[in-house]
Amino acid sequence: MAKGKKRGKEPQATHPRAKTPKEFFRRNWITIRSIIIFVFSVAVFGLAINNDYIDTHVNDFFTLLVAQASNLLINLFGVKSVLSYKSITCSSFSVLVINQCNGVFTTGIFISAVFAFPSTFREKMIGILLGFFSIFVINVLRIVGIFFVGIKFPNFLHEAHVWVAQTLVIILSISVWLLWVEGFVGLPVKKAGAVRT
Amino acid sequence: MLFVLRLIVVYIIVFILWIILNPYYNHLLGSTCSKLLPAFSSGVINVHSVRYESHAFKYNLIIKPKDLRPWIKEGLRLEQLGVPLIIFLTLMLITPSIRVKKRLKLLLIGILIFFFSYVFLTIVILLGLANQKYPFIAQDNFMGKLFSIRANYKIAGFFLVFGQQFVPVLIWLLLCLKPLSTFGKEVLARKKRRPKQA
Numbered sequence: 001m002a003k004g005k006k007r008g009k010e011p012q013a014t015h016p017r018a019k020t021p022k023e024f025f026r027r028n029w030i031t032i033r034s035i036i037i038f039v040f041s042v043a044v045f046g047l048a049i050n051n052d053y054i055d056t057h058v059n060d061f062f063t064l065l066v067a068q069a070s071n072l073l074i075n076l077f078g079v080k081s082v083l084s085y086k087s088i089t090c091s092s093f094s095v096l097v098i099n100q101c102n103g104v105f106t107t108g109i110f111i112s113a114v115f116a117f118p119s120t121f122r123e124k125m126i127g128i129l130l131g132f133f134s135i136f137v138i139n140v141l142r143i144v145g146i147f148f149v150g151i152k153f154p155n156f157l158h159e160a161h162v163w164v165a166q167t168l169v170i171i172l173s174i175s176v177w178l179l180w181v182e183g184f185v186g187l188p189v190k191k192a193g194a195v196r197t
Numbered sequence: 198m199l200f201v202l203r204l205i206v207v208y209i210i211v212f213i214l215w216i217i218l219n220p221y222y223n224h225l226l227g228s229t230c231s232k233l234l235p236a237f238s239s240g241v242i243n244v245h246s247v248r249y250e251s252h253a254f255k256y257n258l259i260i261k262p263k264d265l266r267p268w269i270k271e272g273l274r275l276e277q278l279g280v281p282l283i284i285f286l287t288l289m290l291i292t293p294s295i296r297v298k299k300r301l302k303l304l305l306i307g308i309l310i311f312f313f314s315y316v317f318l319t320i321v322i323l324l325g326l327a328n329q330k331y332p333f334i335a336q337d338n339f340m341g342k343l344f345s346i347r348a349n350y351k352i353a354g355f356f357l358v359f360g361q362q363f364v365p366v367l368i369w370l371l372l373c374l375k376p377l378s379t380f381g382k383e384v385l386a387r388k389k390r391r392p393k394q395a
Binding site: 106171179 | 204280281283288355358363366367370375
């Protein structure tokens with residue numbers, strides 16, 4: 001290092017604006033590609049979950065799973081509740097878990113974001129598993145939270161359901177994605193020749 | 198841990214701000230939609246009023262088909278389209294690797310894109326719901342011309358969930374993907390610099 005030169009004062013590489021669209025695409029290709037992958041995979045996911053067959057078989061299965069887990073947790077917290085198909089009922093309150101509440105679309109957005117971010121196949125698999133389980137847990141906690149608000153503070157049920165719970169699920173899911181980027185992307189890969197896609 | 202703490206603090210601040218500003222934001226959204234909706238429906242569907250009733254904004258439409266007396270379709274609740282603003286603002290404020298000046302610039306651009314995206318989404322959803330209820334008006338608007346009546350209803354429902362969960366994340370990603378890639382590279386570089394543990 002040159003004598004007397006302070007840290008952080010090194011001349012930085014300048015990036016003049018791209019003169020042609022081709023140059024712009026070349027320079028920002030990774031960013032553009034990530035956006036394309038993200039939008040395309042969310043579109044595929046959105047179309048898939050709107051399909052009647054998937055809605056009846058896959059979505060219903062997840063909704064039942066979420067309802068069962070929520071009911072189990074509510075009972076663990078000491079409130080005696082009963083699960084009847086997708087409806088959780090206790091003596092003073094009842095919730096119906098519908099397919100839009102099962103977190104499948106949020107999981108789809110998460111998985112699309114994992115696909116889009118430049119990372120290795122192994123990192124993507126870790127991301128998908130992490131997202132899948134985290135969103136499931138977040139969603140179950142959301143339903144349990146709403147259930148308890150319904151019992152204890154019924155006047156705030158609407159606000160808790162529409163305003164707080166729905167926004168928190170998305171924000172926490174994105175946070176899990178950011179934590180995945182920080183915690184798992186770029187970890188030393190054991191397999192030789194792993195390619196970032 | 199610090200990140201989660203920052204996230205919670207930012208979320209609470211944004212949420213309180215949103216509670217204060219939400220009525221104004223929704224009125225702006227509603228009045229912009231009421232100006233643009235006739236253009237998307239050959240003048241058949243207009244927003245009569247947007248009212249705040251029992252915790253929610255309700256769109257009252259006035260439908261004026263040709264050769265028929267106009268009538269009002271009341272109480273279309275689209276409050277879910279006001280909530281994504283909380284998601285968008287929180288994400289913009291917690292994204293790492295953005296300087297304050299750049300963040301403010303992105304926030305301003307983002308709010309504009311966000312607002313007009315929701316104007317469009319609201320129009321699509323209102324048209325879809327109106328077409329499903331009164332199929333004979335579908336031929337006069339672009340949703341009816343593009344999709345079947347059954348698809349209109351499904352698409353309206355899909356766009357509601359889409360607008361609620363995906364659009365704020367998409368706009369955030371479009372604006373912040375470059376800083377996020379920089380963040381990813383920084384993380385990668387930091388890990389490479391870190392000495393290997395035994």
